[in-house]
Amino acid sequence: MNYKGLALIALMIATLCFMDRPGAATAADYKLQPSLTLSQEYNDNIFLSRTDRRDDYITGITPGLRFTLNDPVLFADVAGAYTQRIYAKNTKQSDNPFSLNAITRLQVLKDTLYLEVSDVYKRVSLDTSRDYAQESSFVNQTDSNTFTVHPYFILRPSSLLTLTTGYKFIDIWYKDAASIPKRDHVGYLQAQYEVMSNLLFNGNYTVTREEASTYNFWRHEATAGPKYVYAQDSYISFAFGNTWVDYDNGSSQSNLFLSGGLVHAFDTLLVMLTAQQKFEDNPSSTPRRINAYALNLQKIFPRTVLTGGIYLNKNYRTDVDRLDTQTYGARAGLKYELTPLMTAGCDVMLERIERRLGLESKTKRFLISLPLTYALTQKISMTANYSFTNLSTPETTTDNYHNNRFVVSAVAAF
Template identity: 30%
Template sequence: MRNALLGITCLASVAALSTGAPALAADYRFTPSLVVGQEYNDNLFQNARSPVTDYVTRVQPNLALKADGGGFAAALSYGIDYRYFAKGSRSDEFDHRASMTGAFKFLDDFLHLDLSDSYSRVSTDVVRDVVTESLVVNQTLQNNALISPYVTWRLPGDSSLKTGYRYRDTRYWSGLGIDKQEHDGFATWSKEVKEGLVFSTYYSYARVTTSMNNLDLHQVYAGLRYDYRPGTFIYGNLGYDWQRFDNGASMNNPFWDVGAGHDFGVVNAAAGTKVQYAEDPQTIITRTVTHYASLNRSFSRGSAGFNASYSKFDKQQRAAGEVQKKIYLGLNGRYELLPVLAMTMNLSGDRLQGHRGSEYPYHMTGGVGLDYSLGDHVVLGTNYTYITYRNSFGSTLGGVEANRVIVEMRLTR
């Protein structure tokens, strides 16, 4: 059943929040919120030939509950996103968002149980995340649930062994995605060699089942992490994985996660390279290799950041040779013009190599926004965003352009 894990997570979290002596010792926080806004979009469907203009009214109430203490931490939130399209480009829509997490400890921190479930909109293609720039384009509804019991063994010599099981269930609505179920057994051994220096090893076996094919995945790695001081660290995990599909295909790959960060005082820098298997609605498994760097600086009245990355997306079990590469650059900043008035700015662009025929190689966005605080609980905000997809960096010919203007009021308790 699609909602089975959602119900299990909800019931377990509610039970912890409402019953038992440990729950009485927890700290609770209930936060209702409401966002009411109006959006103008001159190319709602991001179409190059026949752009559609519409005005979208949005009403977004949300309820959130958090509790921590007494051997558990739990958080639940539920929101509705009502959308009214004034010019009738789409019918009225009700979107639902839900997020639930629970972490429970028993027997003096020996036995653990982690639960989570999220229901939200995601992009149908992991190569370009478009959820923040569009209400309707290339998106699907995803439910991702996780149940993970595990035990932590305290061993001699400042070392520990964590052994456990994970069950993950990922499902998509509207037929735009491949449903997946995963059974995963894992073991992690770690030892603090000296203060701030930790050595660890990891092994996992996962069985992934889908309507397309099934997969056995083995992963093993060893790694070190050294936290020299706050804001300064270095770590490296090196390993190997083995993939065996039921249709006879097999793949063996090295994988890694290596990174470092340093606080120079005037700027905080980080860089790294990693391999990960991100959830992809279009495939059973997508191997992503990413090299990244970032610079961030905080000011007395704001902050600024720069991000750069080069990623390679290998959509395995898809068409032969379907590998995409993406270069991404991004700038962002926030500055308090007045104690009650803040300005935000962002500029980003990416370039695809190996893109499919329906995709544009260049994608750029830029935006500026203002937030005006009317008090501790009410903020008026406005934001302008320009979005463009192009065949050539310097020309809009045959490309897509969209302008979004959003005005909204945000209320929190």
């Protein structure tokens, strides 16, 4: 079932009731901000094809609206946009995406009971091994809607112990007919104990019931570990955990994992090392578990910001408990302030995607982006961006192509 807009309706009703109270909110508490984006793009390979290369000029018109309300009792942030794309050579029809990111949080009992409702409508990649949105506005993608109702308690039995417990109802829908919608019921308990002012001990337990047309399962996850803040903006944390997955068809898995992070802030250098296990929603009929490892650096100069990092992602199919794809690579970025109103940048990514299940293949992917941004006024900015993508896969004919895109856009926030 598509729940698009339910969060927005619930938000508006709650907001109207709240704002009707005498003295409930002043003009400074809420803001309604329309925006308009105009863009012109040249793309020399619309369908990301090796042989059938078609180019086109694309005009984009994107009106948007954002509503924010910030109050101790009721918080809301709703942003929606609709894009009308016009292809000069008619290479693509009906490419008019809609996006919505809405969240509202109501404090039912002061500092104790909260109700959070959110709705996210966006385009997502159909490929679980990589994000096609980095390369195209529509190829191998589908619309997705995620509707969440989340009541939760924050309890403080003592000044050193904080307990958070709640329930999440999550409904996920995909427009693509071959994709698998699903529904999650999630219960959780989180505990945080302050051993010392700079040492915390965290424990988490989560149980998930996921229901889909092709599978149903129970998933239990337990983690525990400390977080130690050893300097300003610097800390180390780790947690040992285990995940148990039991499918209704009888199959089950148990996986032990270690997650954690190290963040160290020098005067102008930030070092971040992370390891985590996560479960990501995707349109396929096979739930995924991802073990992700990354090292990221950020160096700040007076007018320049340099970023860089390496990463490794292991993507497992939980129905068979086998490694499906392994992705590793490196990325680097540069942002330079030419003038107080103009910035130039360069972002580069080089990665390798190794597919282990089914037809084995190894894809090399290279992306580069060169943005230039100029602020005409405080509310109007212009951006010119050139991007190049190149993929090479010796084992197959599909993932072998290159693509050039040049986009000029103007954004006005009223």
